[in-house]
Amino acid sequence: MSNDSASSKQKVTSTDEFIKGLWRDNPVFVQVLGMCPVLAVSNTAINALAMGLATAFVLLMSNILVSLLRNFVPKQVRIASYILIIATFVTVTDYAIQAISVELHKSLGAFISLIVVNCLILSRAEAFASKNTVSKSIFDALGMGVGFTFALFCLGAVREILGNGSLFDIALFPNGFQSWIVMILPAGGFFTLAIWLLIINKIQTRKTKS
Amino acid sequence: MNTESLGAIFLNACLVNNFVLAYFLGICPFLGVSGKMETATKMGAAVMFVMLISSMCAYGIHAFLVAIDAPFLQLISYIVVIASTVQLVEMFIKKISPALFKSLGIFLPLITTNCAILGVALFQTNKEYGFLESIVYALGAGAGFTLALVLIAGLREQLNFADVPKISKGTALTLFIAGILSLCFMGFAGLGA
Numbered sequence: 001m002s003n004d005s006a007s008s009k010q011k012v013t014s015t016d017e018f019i020k021g022l023w024r025d026n027p028v029f030v031q032v033l034g035m036c037p038v039l040a041v042s043n044t045a046i047n048a049l050a051m052g053l054a055t056a057f058v059l060l061m062s063n064i065l066v067s068l069l070r071n072f073v074p075k076q077v078r079i080a081s082y083i084l085i086i087a088t089f090v091t092v093t094d095y096a097i098q099a100i101s102v103e104l105h106k107s108l109g110a111f112i113s114l115i116v117v118n119c120l121i122l123s124r125a126e127a128f129a130s131k132n133t134v135s136k137s138i139f140d141a142l143g144m145g146v147g148f149t150f151a152l153f154c155l156g157a158v159r160e161i162l163g164n165g166s167l168f169d170i171a172l173f174p175n176g177f178q179s180w181i182v183m184i185l186p187a188g189g190f191f192t193l194a195i196w197l198l199i200i201n202k203i204q205t206r207k208t209k210s
Numbered sequence: 211m212n213t214e215s216l217g218a219i220f221l222n223a224c225l226v227n228n229f230v231l232a233y234f235l236g237i238c239p240f241l242g243v244s245g246k247m248e249t250a251t252k253m254g255a256a257v258m259f260v261m262l263i264s265s266m267c268a269y270g271i272h273a274f275l276v277a278i279d280a281p282f283l284q285l286i287s288y289i290v291v292i293a294s295t296v297q298l299v300e301m302f303i304k305k306i307s308p309a310l311f312k313s314l315g316i317f318l319p320l321i322t323t324n325c326a327i328l329g330v331a332l333f334q335t336n337k338e339y340g341f342l343e344s345i346v347y348a349l350g351a352g353a354g355f356t357l358a359l360v361l362i363a364g365l366r367e368q369l370n371f372a373d374v375p376k377i378s379k380g381t382a383l384t385l386f387i388a389g390i391l392s393l394c395f396m397g398f399a400g401l402g403a
Contacts (some may be wrong), residue, residue, distance in 0.1 A: 032241065032381050033238075035234070035237035035238060035241065036234050036235055036236070036237050036238070036325040037234075039234040039237065040233065040234040040235075079293075079319075079322075080290075080293055083289055083290075083293060083322070083323075084286060084289075084290070087285050087286040087289050088286065090285060091282055091285050091286065094285075095282070110329065110332045110333060110336065113285055113328070113332055114235070114325045114328060114329060114332070116285060116289055116328065117289075117322075117323040117324065117325045117327075117328050118323075118325075119238050119320070119323050122323055182393070185392075185396065186231060186232050186233075186234065186392045186396075187389045187390070187392040187393040187396070188389075189234065189389075190385045190386070190388045190389030190392055191385075191386065191389040193385055194382045194383075194385035194386045194389065197381055197382040197385065198377055198378055198382050201377040201378070201382065202377050205376070205377060
């Protein structure tokens with residue numbers, strides 16, 4: 001493809017790359033990737049947001065580096081080198097969060113380190129960043145990152161409101177509210193995600209019908 | 211040093227804090243290969259083996275990194291060990307049983323990104339387990355993973371014949387079952403304490 005047509009095409013597609021991560025290819029609701037952190041740290045809205053942002057940051061940085069190096073990394077060792085790149089940025093994030101808020105670091109626990117094995121990041125590196133230009137990869141990472149954070153927030157908010165009667169630690173209901181303890185427990189994570197998937201499926205089927 | 215007994219560590223890792231149903235680790239293969247009983251069992255065995263090897267290596271690596279005072283290399287070296295173990299298992303299975311190799315498909319190399327395995331390595335470091343305790347912990351976690359996988363696979367095989375609403379087919383339904391199973395496993399709380 002010549003340079004001219006690539007750049008003119010890019011103007012149209014950059015926003016597309018961004019938008020697709022938000023809804024059509026939402027990493028959580030549609031692709032069902034990166035489930036472990038989604039379920040594990042979505043018990044409160046603030047945890048969910050922090051986790052989403054941390055993942056988005058790692059995704060962005062690794063996408064940039066992978067797409068910069070895409071012509072230099074031999075095909076046979078590409079997965080190993082992607083994982084090394086991701087692990088490096090996760091270590092950076094881990095130390096950064098510890099520096100910003102020890103409390104947050106404690107409540108997220110080992111799950112920050114576990115961003116390394118988030119299939120979402122590796123799949124974007126393999127499926128997108130290794131084949132596309134840097135600027136496109138940035139938009140892709142931003143879209144996917146925001147989509148992921150959004151999905152995490154949807155789960156975290158529902159679980160905190162029902163399980164704790166609050167949102168961002170602000171009580172929402174009068175004193176009589178009986179909180180649904182099950183929602184903050186592991187089982188609640190499975191149920192909440194399942195219900196979100198049902199809603200999304202319903203919307204999708206209605207769309208294809210009309 | 212942690213003072214739990216070995217039996218308690220095993221029970222804790224396997225049932226009370228089941229890796230899949232309480233910690234949400236290893237959900238991807240859990241959703242992906244739990245469609246058939248046979249594949250689920252073998253996947254469980256493969257994961258358990260990788261867990262055991264990587265847990266032993268992680269113990270050595272951790273001791274070494276403490277000695278040279280470079281804790282920031284922890285994550286990177288763990289993941290490299292896991293990736294090489296998986297490669298080993300992959301070659302082994304390909305040689306022994308090509309049919310199994312095919313049925314596990316993409317999920318075999320993806321064991322590398324199975325959070326449960328890295329989780330075992332990280333948790334045992336956090337809990338400051340000794341060598342023997344680490345091995346028991348890894349075995350327990352592997353057994354718990356296999357148990358959860360087999361349970362779900364059995365349920366899903368039965369549910370294939372059930373007439374569920376169209377929108378709940380697939381992942382959503384599996385998540386509902388997983389939620390109910392997770393509730394059941396809460397009954398084990400306090401067992402290993």
